[in-house]
Amino acid sequence: MSETKNILTYAGLKRYEEELHDLKVNKRKEIAQKIKEAREQGDLSENAEYDAAKDEQRQNEARIEQLENLLKNVEVIDEDEIDLDIISVGCNVTVLDKLDNEEVDFMIVGATETDSREGKISNESPVGSALLGKREGDIVTVETPMGEMEYEVLAIHRGNRGE
Known part of the structure; x- marks a missing residue:
């Protein structure tokens, strides 16, 4: 096993x-x-x-x-070796929340590092798993406990914005 x-x-x-x-x-x-x-x-x-x-x-x-x-x-x-063409674990992602029309930053991390206060979401969460494999410009629809959410991927980057 x-x-x-x-x-x-x-x-x-x-x-x-x-x-x-x-x-x-x-x-x-x-x-x-x-x-x-x-x-x-x-x-x-x-x-x-x-x-x-x-x-x-x-x-x-x-x-x-x-x-x-x-x-x-x-x-x-290794965050330095992450391919920034597609979203994967370790990426920082800026998305546009289509419902609220506001930009949101997430870092996709493993489940043990999840911390919503710091914007770290699990690759196993509904939003995290829906974003995996997506590219800039992609529209992602996610079924969450709060209902259906829609995000547009604006940027994939290393570190926090501005770093």
């Missing part, structure tokens, strides 16, 4: 590697110190600080395991 690759940009890979390092090195030490201090208070059966520190330790270890699993099966997209 083949596992699905986690698609990441180099920036996403770096962010997850830094988070993993911080959790393993800094957060583990911080939690160990909290547990040590709580143990020094005596009776552990009614020690809320000890229970809270142990819960934090469990959550930290679970996040470490999650990140390690994500990173061991990763495919990194």
Whole structure:
């Protein structure tokens, strides 16, 4: 059985590697110190600080395991090698929302990097998957939970606009 690759940009890979390092090195030490201090208070059966520190330790270890699993099966997209003739994962796309008549910028990323506040949409989302393979000038109709949307692809580029 083949596992699905986690698609990441180099920036996403770096962010997850830094988070993993911080959790393993800094957060583990911080939690160990909290547990040590709580143990020094005596009776552990009614020690809320000890229970809270142990819960934090469990959550930290679970996040470490999650990140390690994500990173061991990763495919990194080299944004410098992306073909800007067609939309693919790693591309930044400027589209015209035909309904609102406004320009919208998206970056197409793998599902693990999705962040709507930053305009990063998943290649697996309705809009992301509809845009894949399209070219400048193409009109894309997408069925979304908010109804049918129509976009015109205005530009395909690297980085954010103006970079």
